[in-house]
Amino acid sequence: MIRKKKKNVSPSKDRTGKPLEANENLSSQGMATGNTLGEREAWIVVHEKAVLSREEAADLREEDADLREEAADVREEAADLDEKAQRAGRKTEKEKAARKATTEAMLREANEQLIIATVHSQTMTDAAEQATKQMTHLAEHDFLTGLPIRVLLADRLAQAITLAQRHGKKVALIYLDLDHFKHINDSLGHEVGDKLLQSVAKRLQACVRHSDTVSRHGGDEFVVLLPEVEDVQSAVHIAEKLIEAVAKPHLIGNHRLHITLSIGISIYPDVSKDAEEVIRNADSAMYYAKKSGRNKYQVFTPNMNIRTVWRHAVEQGLHQALDQSKFVLHYQPKVNLATGAITGAEALLRWQRSPHRLVIPTQFMSIAEDSGLIIQIGKWVLREACRQAKAWLQAGREFGQISVNISAKEFLSKGFLSSVRTILDDTGLEPHRLEIEVTESGLMHDAQQTTATLFALKDLGVDIAIDDFGTGYSCLSNLWNFPIDTFKIDQSFVQDIDGDAGEAIVSVIIAMGMNLKQRVVAEGVETERQFAFLKSHCCAEGQGYYFGRPVAAEEFTKLLTVNGS
Numbered sequence: 001m002i003r004k005k006k007k008n009v010s011p012s013k014d015r016t017g018k019p020l021e022a023n024e025n026l027s028s029q030g031m032a033t034g035n036t037l038g039e040r041e042a043w044i045v046v047h048e049k050a051v052l053s054r055e056e057a058a059d060l061r062e063e064d065a066d067l068r069e070e071a072a073d074v075r076e077e078a079a080d081l082d083e084k085a086q087r088a089g090r091k092t093e094k095e096k097a098a099r100k101a102t103t104e105a106m107l108r109e110a111n112e113q114l115i116i117a118t119v120h121s122q123t124m125t126d127a128a129e130q131a132t133k134q135m136t137h138l139a140e141h142d143f144l145t146g147l148p149i150r151v152l153l154a155d156r157l158a159q160a161i162t163l164a165q166r167h168g169k170k171v172a173l174i175y176l177d178l179d180h181f182k183h184i185n186d187s188l189g190h191e192v193g194d195k196l197l198q199s200v201a202k203r204l205q206a207c208v209r210h211s212d213t214v215s216r217h218g219g220d221e222f223v224v225l226l227p228e229v230e231d232v233q234s235a236v237h238i239a240e241k242l243i244e245a246v247a248k249p250h251l252i253g254n255h256r257l258h259i260t261l262s263i264g265i266s267i268y269p270d271v272s273k274d275a276e277e278v279i280r281n282a283d284s285a286m287y288y289a290k291k292s293g294r295n296k297y298q299v300f301t302p303n304m305n306i307r308t309v310w311r312h313a314v315e316q317g318l319h320q321a322l323d324q325s326k327f328v329l330h331y332q333p334k335v336n337l338a339t340g341a342i343t344g345a346e347a348l349l350r351w352q353r354s355p356h357r358l359v360i361p362t363q364f365m366s367i368a369e370d371s372g373l374i375i376q377i378g379k380w381v382l383r384e385a386c387r388q389a390k391a392w393l394q395a396g397r398e399f400g401q402i403s404v405n406i407s408a409k410e411f412l413s414k415g416f417l418s419s420v421r422t423i424l425d426d427t428g429l430e431p432h433r434l435e436i437e438v439t440e441s442g443l444m445h446d447a448q449q450t451t452a453t454l455f456a457l458k459d460l461g462v463d464i465a466i467d468d469f470g471t472g473y474s475c476l477s478n479l480w481n482f483p484i485d486t487f488k489i490d491q492s493f494v495q496d497i498d499g500d501a502g503e504a505i506v507s508v509i510i511a512m513g514m515n516l517k518q519r520v521v522a523e524g525v526e527t528e529r530q531f532a533f534l535k536s537h538c539c540a541e542g543q544g545y546y547f548g549r550p551v552a553a554e555e556f557t558k559l560l561t562v563n564g565s
């Protein structure tokens with residue numbers, strides 16, 4: 001008897017031999033979304049598909065075996081029938097022919113089913129193999145750009161080093177980071193940012209040979225591996241090509257975007273002795289390129305490590321300074337240019353590194369910002385400045401407003417607003433006595449959050465000044481929407497007053513401030529001529545060595561008149 005076995009095929013399984021359609025859609029969807037959740041979902045779908053395909057292939061192999069068994073049964077049954085008929089000895093020619101025909105038909109049917117099952121089984125095996133390949137590809141490539149990621153790069157770098165050792169060649173690693181990419185993401189949105197990254201990825205690939213690897217290291221960092229180079233000059237040549245290619249405008253939707261690269265290069269076996277060191281050194285060199293002005297390349301040299309060690313020591317020192325109260329504030333007067341009266345005091349941070357060594361902020365601020373220590377340091381500055389201001393008021397000393405510098409990182413940090421409120425409450429300083437100075441570029445980091453924070457500060461009653469005005473690249477329409485009280489003209493323009501360009505810029509900023517009914521303070525006034533120019537252009541206030549240098553609180557107190565005297 002032929003057994004009809006029920007096939008165990010799930011309704012989602014494709015019997016048409018095109019099981020990968022869903023995977024193809026999935027891959028292009030993933031390229032469009034490019035987010036981590038999407039990547040994970042896509043990986044899970046491919047993974048499930050691979051499992052289903054493997055299961056189905058197994059089912060079909062089982063079915064195949066069943067059919068072979070059925071064919072054997074048919075043959076066996078035919079033999080039985082034959083034997084029975086012979087034994088009975090009463091078969092007629094007609095019966096014999098009919099039985100033979102039935103047997104042949106059954107055998108044909110069984111054979112056909114066997115062939116179909118074999119074909120299906122092969123299709124499913126191919127599908128499972130392809131799905132597995134796709135899974136491996138997804139695990140090693142970036143969804144957004146389709147470029148290899150860290151793991152694959154590490155693998156290729158290791159191979160390249162082995163080959164270079166054998167052939168006596170060098171391996172070059174080019175580490176690159178987009179300059180100010182965050183501004184584009186923050187101001188134009190992540191969708192535009194993603195498209196820009198895709199556009200950059202394409203240009204990078206177009207600059208190198210097929211045998212080179214362009215990989216994405218996450219965010220706006222890319223790494224290019226040149227597995228066989230003769231010398232450092234070959235890598236420099238590629239770096240120049242990359243800078244030039246990426247600098248051409250990128251047309252994304254209605255935007256014509258410009259972006260530059262900072263590049264670090266390290267070469268195996270020159271200086272960098274293994275894969276890990278090659279990557280680390282290229283990264284350090286890239287950091288150097290950033291610090292020395294961006295839009296350039298730097299080849300790694302050992303003194304860059306010395307700088308890394310130095311930065312580490314400064315960071316440790318800043319931790320200690322916080323714990324051991326080694327920070328102090330100095331105060332510099334702001335004056336009314338018409339009357340010479342003090343209108344405010346700017347609190348400026350100093351680090352008392354040793355009894356005779358006072359370090360100014362430009363020497364440690366970037367390390368404080370990079371390490372995140374600026375948040376704690378900034379809280380200390382704000383509290384100390386408010387405490388001192390309240391103490392002057394309680395002593396009857398009139399100083400106008402106390403100005404405190406806030407870095408972008410602090411300003412955008414989660415607890416910033418609540419710590420301003422707490423500090424004002426704790427010290428008892430009236431909010432209108434406090435002015436917060438934020439730089440132009442600091443305000444442009446995240447226009448939405450910045451606007452919300454600025455309005456919340458205004459609701460509290462705190463004033464806001466834009467520091468170093470004219471040096472950032474702010475979008476003026478954004479600036480007009482911010483509730484700003486004061487523009488501080490950057491000292492570089494004030495010091496250029498002796499030249500025509502400086503005069504023109506300073507007078508434009510003064511006129512703009514007057515039109516917008518905002519206070520304009522000229523920073524860095526050093527000479528009589530600068531003072532006279534500012535006064536004649538009706539600039540309201542000034543700050544600079546001409547009026548007074550930053551000094552310790554006790555000394556500043558002497559400059560303040562006692563109320564009623």
Ligand code: C2E
Nearest residue numbers: 348349360361362381405406407524525526543544545550
């Ligand atoms: P800033 O806020 O623009 O402060 C003015 C800087 O110019 C101060 O440098 C001041 O000493 C200096 N200065 C004032 N008048 C003159 C002048 O006539 N000529 C010249 N050449 N310089 C003058 P300082 O104290 O070294 O501070 C540098 C920058 O560090 C500040 O620039 C500010 O951006 C930042 N900073 C200072 N204190 C703090 C702080 O507590 N927190 C934060 N986040 N940043 C701070």
Ligand code: MG
Nearest residue numbers: 346405437467
């Ligand atoms: Mg300032």
Ligand code: MG
Nearest residue numbers: 467468488523
């Ligand atoms: Mg300034």
